[in-house]
Amino acid sequence: MTDHLKHIGVADPQRIEKYTLRTEAENDILKIYYKKEKGDLFHRSLKVKFPRLQKQLLVDSGGAKRYENTSEIAPNLLHVLDELDKITSKETEQVDVKEKILKDLRHLERVVNNKIKEIERDLDKLSSR
Template sequence: MNKYEALSDMGIQNPQEISKYTLRQEGHGDVLKIYYKRKKGSFLPNSRKYKFGRSIKTVLTDGGKQEFEDIYEISPFLLKAVAELDSIVKQKHESIDRKQELLDEIDHLEKVFANKLAELRDKVKEI
């Protein structure tokens, strides 16, 4: 079973290359644009658009007047794809945050180490 079924059904074979996405409404449909972080020299596109139709649902607007209104609902498949995209993008941001945390800790340790070495050198000079 594929971890990203909706994305796989859309033809996305390398979800690990997804960097971000945008979603907008266009008329009575939705446009999902997925951006990729490709390796240098790749012939694959850096982004790809997917269009989804909206389903029409007729609802009663006012119970007393028997007036109806058409409402366009987002595709359940698109909702599933967006949830999968959110999990991919979130994982990437979490790993970037963790990487930055570790780099900050390394910088701090380098400063502490440099200060301690300077302190020891000063003590050696005093002897």
């Protein structure tokens, strides 16, 4: 599942927290950020340059047959990004589940507290009779 990541030097894909991708000149720059470990002041990261594929595209289908130079993302980078998306979206899903559980717990806490107050009021009414 992480063959492409291992190929670019990612030893422990499970420690990946996030990544960024930018284009600079004729390269795509991928920066992978790892989760901080105890004692680390800064996030560790890995920076990898991928040369962009150079192509010539026909831009005028009329009689001129003019071509224009263009570049596009390298196929191996697409595979790496696919693996990164799977890893980072899994992390996001786990965080979302945790947040949902905490939200549900807080809601339940409010409901129970309100019910306790209601029962105490009913008891007070019975005591005053």
